[in-house]
Amino acid sequence: MTYLPPLSRRFLLATAALALAPAMALAQSWPTAKPIRIVVAYPAGGVSDNVARALADKLAAQLGTPVVIENKAGASGSLGVDAVAKAAPDGYTLGFAAVSPLALNPHLGKSPFDPQKDIAPVVSVMYSPVLLLGTSASKAADFKDLLATAQAKPGAVRWATSGQASLGHIMLEQIAGKSQVQITHVPYKGGGQQMNDALGGQYEVLSTNAGPAVLQHIKAGKLKPLAVGAPARLDSLPQVPTLAELGQPAANLSSLFGLYAPAQTPAAVLDRINAEVNKALAQPDIRSKLEATDNVPTGGTAAEFARQIAQESENNARIIRAAGIQASN
Numbered sequence: 001m002t003y004l005p006p007l008s009r010r011f012l013l014a015t016a017a018l019a020l021a022p023a024m025a026l027a028q029s030w031p032t033a034k035p036i037r038i039v040v041a042y043p044a045g046g047v048s049d050n051v052a053r054a055l056a057d058k059l060a061a062q063l064g065t066p067v068v069i070e071n072k073a074g075a076s077g078s079l080g081v082d083a084v085a086k087a088a089p090d091g092y093t094l095g096f097a098a099v100s101p102l103a104l105n106p107h108l109g110k111s112p113f114d115p116q117k118d119i120a121p122v123v124s125v126m127y128s129p130v131l132l133l134g135t136s137a138s139k140a141a142d143f144k145d146l147l148a149t150a151q152a153k154p155g156a157v158r159w160a161t162s163g164q165a166s167l168g169h170i171m172l173e174q175i176a177g178k179s180q181v182q183i184t185h186v187p188y189k190g191g192g193q194q195m196n197d198a199l200g201g202q203y204e205v206l207s208t209n210a211g212p213a214v215l216q217h218i219k220a221g222k223l224k225p226l227a228v229g230a231p232a233r234l235d236s237l238p239q240v241p242t243l244a245e246l247g248q249p250a251a252n253l254s255s256l257f258g259l260y261a262p263a264q265t266p267a268a269v270l271d272r273i274n275a276e277v278n279k280a281l282a283q284p285d286i287r288s289k290l291e292a293t294d295n296v297p298t299g300g301t302a303a304e305f306a307r308q309i310a311q312e313s314e315n316n317a318r319i320i321r322a323a324g325i326q327a328s329n
Contacts, residue, residue: 030091030269035066038259041080041097043073047211047293048257051126052096054289058280076163077101078111081260085118089262091269094122098255100167103313107320108165108327115313120261122270123277124298124305126290128255129210129230130167132243133223136201143226143246146205147179154182158203160194163187165327167253168207170316171229171243173323174251198223209255210234210294229253234294250319256298256312258305274302 036059040052053069060067072080077097084095102115113119132143138157140146150157161168164187176183186203188194195213198206199222208214210228215236217223225240229252233242244252259277261270280286281299290297319325 030266030272031063031065033065034092035068036060036063036091037093038067038069039080039083039093039095040069040071041073041077041095041101042071044071047128047209047295048096048098050293051257051290051295054286055096055125055277055280058283058286059276062276062279075110075112076105076166078105078113081119082112084260084262085113087262089264089266091261091265091273093262094273095119095260096125096257097260098128098167098257099309099312100255102260103309104165104167104170104316107313107317108325110165110327115309118263120263120265120270120302121305121309122259122261122302123274124256124258124300124308125277125281126257126295126297127230128257128295129228129234130171130207130254131210131214131225131237131240132171132205132207132227132229133198133214133218134205134226135198135203135223138204138224140204140224140226143241143243146226147175147181150176150179150181150183155184157181157205158184158186160186160188160198160203160206162191162194162208163189165320165325167255169325170319171207171251171253173319173325174253175243175248177323178248178250210236212293215294230296235291236294250315256308258298270302 038052038056040049042048049071056067056069072083078101081095081097081101084093087093102119105111106115134140140149146157159172161172169185172183172185191208194206218225225237227243227246228234228240229243233240242252278299281297287297
């Protein structure tokens with residue numbers, strides 16, 4: 001062990017204190033009247049955008065400072081998260097997105113940032129269940145019947161997802177692999193055309209996030225729910241089993257959403273944001289707004305959120321390698 005004389009030790013401590021002073025000062029003064037910007041990595045008007053706006057209103061009231069939403073969609077969420085990665089680490093720019101830009105896209109060569117070096121997970125906000133739905137083109141009465149059809153007629157079952165290497169595609173590959181069936185993947189570039197074609201019976205099944213519009217189509221008998229990717233059955237569709245219940249635990253996936261900050265944002269600021277978001281998510285009006293759209297509020301610590309992202313990233317890497325999934329051009 002190297003011996004340092006008292007003067008040298010005092011000098012090193014003083015130097016360290018000076019280096020930390022700006023971050024400590026920022027943490028103590030945050031937030032000021034300067035607006036906080038939340039970059040939503042998806043278009044305006046969707047479920048995730050509506051949730052982010054509701055959360056922004058609640059945070060503005062709690063913090064006493066404006067919180068504004070900026071929609072920056074594209075590249076499966078990576079464009080918005082990249083804007084956060086490149087922002088000043090002062091607590092005034094946050095991002096709202098699913099974990100896919102950090103846990104899925106990088107394995108496909110689609111990430112303009114380093115998820116481990118450029119982004120700090122702040123707090124998990126919600127998970128959005130993924131429904132597997134039959135269209136008018138499918139005669140399957142349930143999930144078991146769907147697999148039986150795929151077994152009897154390889155490739156005849158067409159499964160539409162929101163895109164190549166999307167969460168729905170990951171689910172498809174997991175189910176096809178475990179059940180030893182051949183299913184034809186039909187990738188779309190977004191949910192709008194995918195749903196239009198579903199209602200027109202252009203393919204047999206689709207995977208899509210739960211939401212009010214989807215529930216309306218189910219109630220109208222235009223789409224038949226076969227399974228749900230979620231930790232538990234949905235209150236709005238209690239008769240629909242989870243994929244885990246159906247013997248497909250690896251495919252029982254849902255979209256986890258949360259808040260992110262630029263790396264190097266002071267820990268005290270991140271802790272404050274985490275506490276305020278958890279406080280907001282505990283409010284009945286926020287919880288009811290989420291649950292009304294079949295989204296489930298989560299919350300928790302930043303460390304827990306980071307572990308969830310790391311675990312999903314590891315799982316996705318394994319699935320992508322095994323299935324030979326490649327990103328679309």
